[in-house]
Amino acid sequence: MNALARAGWRTVTLADFTAPRTTHDAPRTFLLTFDDGYASLAEYAYPILGDLGFTATTFLITDYVGKMNTWDVRYTWKRLGHLSWADVEHWRARGFEFGSHGATHRRLTWLDDPAVEAELHGSRTVLMARLGPEAGHAIVYPFGALDDRVVRHTRQAGYALGFGGVKGNGDPLQLPRVPVYCGVLLGPGRCPVRSARRCPRRAWENGCTRGESVCGGNVFDAGHRSSVIGCY
Secondary structure (H helix, E strand, O other), X not given: OHHHHHOOOEEOXXXXXXXXXXXXXXXXXXXXXXXXXXXXXXXXXXXXXXXXXXXXXXXXXXXXXXXXXXXXXXXXXXXXXXXXXXXXXXXXXXXXXXXXXXXXXXXXXXXXXXXHHHHHHHHHHHHHHHXXXXXXXXXXXXXXXXXXXXXXXXXXXXXXXXXXXXXXXXXXXXXXXXXXXXXXXOOOOOOOOOOOOOOOHHHHHOOOOOOOOOOOOOOOOOOOOOEEEEEO
């Protein structure tokens, strides 16, 4: 993140991202997103980003705010805490944004219609009640899983933006993101950062997206619109 800032890169907000033009030169802007809302973001990632004048949008699993990660312990092999509402409100006051990652992080494509509606409406209702109407603007689909039926329910629930996997089709509810995982090596031709490095070991031990992450891959080629980097 320090290297990106020195190279002139800047983050944008969701509002900037949806505008026809960003406030900075678009090839050097990106929308930085975090999934799940783990508490270690407030310990490791947010302070670094804030010091650099960067911001990010974190997509929360609303039923797990302030609770432990019983939903994904099979993946992390560790019990980890999520951000509390007090954490969310503190960092929101510093310019960080929050959106929906569903109510319980269930794969929406595997659910029947009533369950999909409960996940989408329930999460959005909680976010808007806690943080205001702008928090109900965008969703990241759990596991990046979506289909036409899920997109239809998402639109009916009132979301304006939906982020999935690496592919999109131009629909604002089927937007792509460039994934970033801990352990990704960076190098010349793969990122504006020239020096190769790994995510900090402490962040790796605490699970993906629980520390400072930078881009890997041919990310910054979005033309007039900023790229979207999703930290998982």
